[in-house]
Amino acid sequence: MKRFLGFVKKEFLHIFRDYRTLIILFGIPAAQIMIFGYVVSNDLKDAGVAFLDLSRDEVTQKLTDKICSSGFFRLTETLTSYNDIDKILKKGKTKAVIVFQKDFGRDLFAEGKTTMSVIADGSEPNMATLVTNYITAITTDFNIEQARAPGGAVSLISAQVRMFYNPSLQGHYMFVPGVITLIMILICALMTSVTITREKEFGTMEVLLVSPLRPTQIILGKVTPYFILSFINVIVILLLSWFVFGLPVKGSLVLLLAESMLYILMSLSLGILISTVSSTMQQAIFISMVGMMLPTILLSGFIYPIENMPWIYNWVSAIMPPRYFIIIIKDIMIKGTGFAYIWKETLILAFMTMVFIWLSIRNFRIRLH
Amino acid sequence: MTGQSVISVSNLVKKFGSFVANDNLSFEVYEGEIFGFLGANGAGKTTTIRILSGLSEPTSGKVVVAGFDAKKEPEKIKKNIGYMCQKFSLYEDLTVKENITLYGGIYGMSKNLIRERTAMLLEKLSFQAWGDRLISSLPLGFKQKLAFSIAILHEPRIVYLDEPTGGVDPITRRQFWEMIYETAARGITVFVTTHYMDEAEYCDRVSIMNEGRIVALDTPEGLKKSYNASSIEEVFVKIARPK
Numbered sequence: 001m002k003r004f005l006g007f008v009k010k011e012f013l014h015i016f017r018d019y020r021t022l023i024i025l026f027g028i029p030a031a032q033i034m035i036f037g038y039v040v041s042n043d044l045k046d047a048g049v050a051f052l053d054l055s056r057d058e059v060t061q062k063l064t065d066k067i068c069s070s071g072f073f074r075l076t077e078t079l080t081s082y083n084d085i086d087k088i089l090k091k092g093k094t095k096a097v098i099v100f101q102k103d104f105g106r107d108l109f110a111e112g113k114t115t116m117s118v119i120a121d122g123s124e125p126n127m128a129t130l131v132t133n134y135i136t137a138i139t140t141d142f143n144i145e146q147a148r149a150p151g152g153a154v155s156l157i158s159a160q161v162r163m164f165y166n167p168s169l170q171g172h173y174m175f176v177p178g179v180i181t182l183i184m185i186l187i188c189a190l191m192t193s194v195t196i197t198r199e200k201e202f203g204t205m206e207v208l209l210v211s212p213l214r215p216t217q218i219i220l221g222k223v224t225p226y227f228i229l230s231f232i233n234v235i236v237i238l239l240l241s242w243f244v245f246g247l248p249v250k251g252s253l254v255l256l257l258a259e260s261m262l263y264i265l266m267s268l269s270l271g272i273l274i275s276t277v278s279s280t281m282q283q284a285i286f287i288s289m290v291g292m293m294l295p296t297i298l299l300s301g302f303i304y305p306i307e308n309m310p311w312i313y314n315w316v317s318a319i320m321p322p323r324y325f326i327i328i329i330k331d332i333m334i335k336g337t338g339f340a341y342i343w344k345e346t347l348i349l350a351f352m353t354m355v356f357i358w359l360s361i362r363n364f365r366i367r368l369h
Numbered sequence: 370m371t372g373q374s375v376i377s378v379s380n381l382v383k384k385f386g387s388f389v390a391n392d393n394l395s396f397e398v399y400e401g402e403i404f405g406f407l408g409a410n411g412a413g414k415t416t417t418i419r420i421l422s423g424l425s426e427p428t429s430g431k432v433v434v435a436g437f438d439a440k441k442e443p444e445k446i447k448k449n450i451g452y453m454c455q456k457f458s459l460y461e462d463l464t465v466k467e468n469i470t471l472y473g474g475i476y477g478m479s480k481n482l483i484r485e486r487t488a489m490l491l492e493k494l495s496f497q498a499w500g501d502r503l504i505s506s507l508p509l510g511f512k513q514k515l516a517f518s519i520a521i522l523h524e525p526r527i528v529y530l531d532e533p534t535g536g537v538d539p540i541t542r543r544q545f546w547e548m549i550y551e552t553a554a555r556g557i558t559v560f561v562t563t564h565y566m567d568e569a570e571y572c573d574r575v576s577i578m579n580e581g582r583i584v585a586l587d588t589p590e591g592l593k594k595s596y597n598a599s600s601i602e603e604v605f606v607k608i609a610r611p612k
Contacts, residue, residue, distance in 0.1 A: 002474065002477070003474055003475050003476075003477060006470070006471060006474030006475065007471070007474070007475065010460070010463065010467070010471045013462070013463055013467065014460070014462055014463075017462045017463075018462060202456060202460075202461070203454050203455070203456025203458055204456075204458050204459075204460060206452070206454050206456075206458065207452055207453075207454065207458035208475075209424055210422045210423070210424060210447060210450070210452040210529075211447060211452075211472075211475045211476065212444065212447045212448045212475065212476060212477065213475055214444075
């Protein structure tokens with residue numbers, strides 16, 4: 001045990017002496033949270049909209065007020081004819097024009113449904129999508145309000161674009177779990193694979209193997225500091241998202257931390273596995289970055305919903321550990337669900353961890369003999 | 370050499386699939402001896418050293434190192450040997466003292482013993498002023514001497530040196546060999562591989578490997594005589610490139 005602790009201490013010295021390692025460990029996660037939270041925010045604020053109201057009744061007035069007072073939109077102009085639409089969109093300040101047909105309110109009450117048009121500036125596709133989604137969401141909300149109002153019948157203004165944001169329309173909710181998932185697997189796997197291959201490359205691994213330290217002790221000694229630091233990292237990220245974005249953990253914090261530990265363990269064992277198949281640091285970095293970063297971002301459900309993927313990608317995504325952790329962490333943080341809902345994902349992660357460890361041991365043995 | 374045998378190898382065979390890396394080796398190394406282990410690249414030297422240090426299992430044959438069977442008790446062998454490879458094995462981002470402490474700790478030495486030996490070691494190498502410097506800031510020759518000193522810090526019975534003097538200047542090499550002599554005189558057996566044939570002449574006995582077999586084993590004088598050569602280099606060339 002004393003041997004082991006001395007070895008762990010040495011690994012800490014390596015980390016703290018190399019400021020680059022420290023930056024990767026702590027600087028990048030903080031920066032990522034800020035970037036994803038603020039810059040890549042999906043929030044709208046004061047986007048310009050114009051209205052062409054050909055009906056001018058109570059319903060259109062209410063809906064206009066609701067959209068303009070939501071905080072997401074700002075009224076730029078009230079139009080009087082179709083010809084103005086093109087002109088005002090070309091000016092650029094207005095991102096979308098909302099058109100209420102003639103007799104909008106009457107149709108709504110007479111037939112129980114009607115359609116309003118949203119004409120968005122397609123030259124900024126992301127903005128256009130956002131704007132239309134938000135307007136749709138507000139409209140849906142409006143429908144519900146109307147239906148609940150005293151004496152209100154079920155009346156529908158049809159929504160054409162699907163709503164895929166969280167109900168409170170806050171973008172950070174999407175990103176924090178994703179960023180934790182991405183960062184943890186990247187840092188853990190990258191750091192462990194690099195630190196182990198570094199010993200191989202510098203020839204110190206030979207000496208360690210010849211020493212009375214057992215191979216398991218060597219590997220454990222190398223990953224223990226990273227386990228501790230990564231765990232601190234998770235806590236830092238959670239604190240950051242709490243203080244900067246006001247994002248609380250709805251579910252059990254203990255459960256969340258326990259699941260994070262499992263995920264870190266899984267990432268570390270993946271890193272060990274990578275180190276057993278690569279003989280240089282460059283190789284390890286390459287496999288960790290290219291082999292994991294892109295698939296994690298694209299296929300884990302971090303940004304693109306898995307349900308919308310072609311079946312083949314859906315299958316590939318099934319063997320990606322981050323996919324399961326994203327579900328776990330989103331459930332705990334945002335939905336506040338308990339273990340009963342995520343035991344399956346937890347089991348899959350535990351199973352993957354064991355497979356990685358088993359493969360690593362096997363590779364390690366082959367190399368030795 | 371009249372000492373008792375510390376390494377005893379009989380009929381050692383090591384196969385990787387159908388490739389025979391060590392083909393029926395038998396030899397003895399005696400206590401306090403400087404044993405030169407020569408051979409062209411790929412002759413099977415590294416494989417033998419790995420087996421002798423408990424890293425790799427022999428396919429067949431009997432290997433006893435420091436009184437322990439390499440097949441059954443490799444862990445006990447590891448405690449009784451020191452090892453230094455051509456790539457130094459020191460951590461560049463740790464200081465001299467930290468490196469010493471680390472290896473002392475790995476070999477289970479007590480804190481007091483480590484402190485004591487560290488002071489002794491630094492004094493002997495006239496390194497006192499360098500104790501807190503990073504290894505990366507030291508010249509190559511110093512690193513090499515330090516690596517050797519660390520390899521024998523725990524007073525092993527045998528120390529393996531795998532091409533220890535690659536890439537250093539003649540003066541440092543000479544100093545290095547003085548350290549080797551001193552170590553052997555203290556009773557630690559030195560098992561050394563080298564590419565420098567003049568170094569082979571410094572050994573008590575030399576074995577030469579070719580294609581997985583030991584083809585010659587004798588004192589340098591004896592080898593020169595039986596191969597009718599004026600230097601070990603000549604002997605080596607005659608063996609490695611027959612007719």
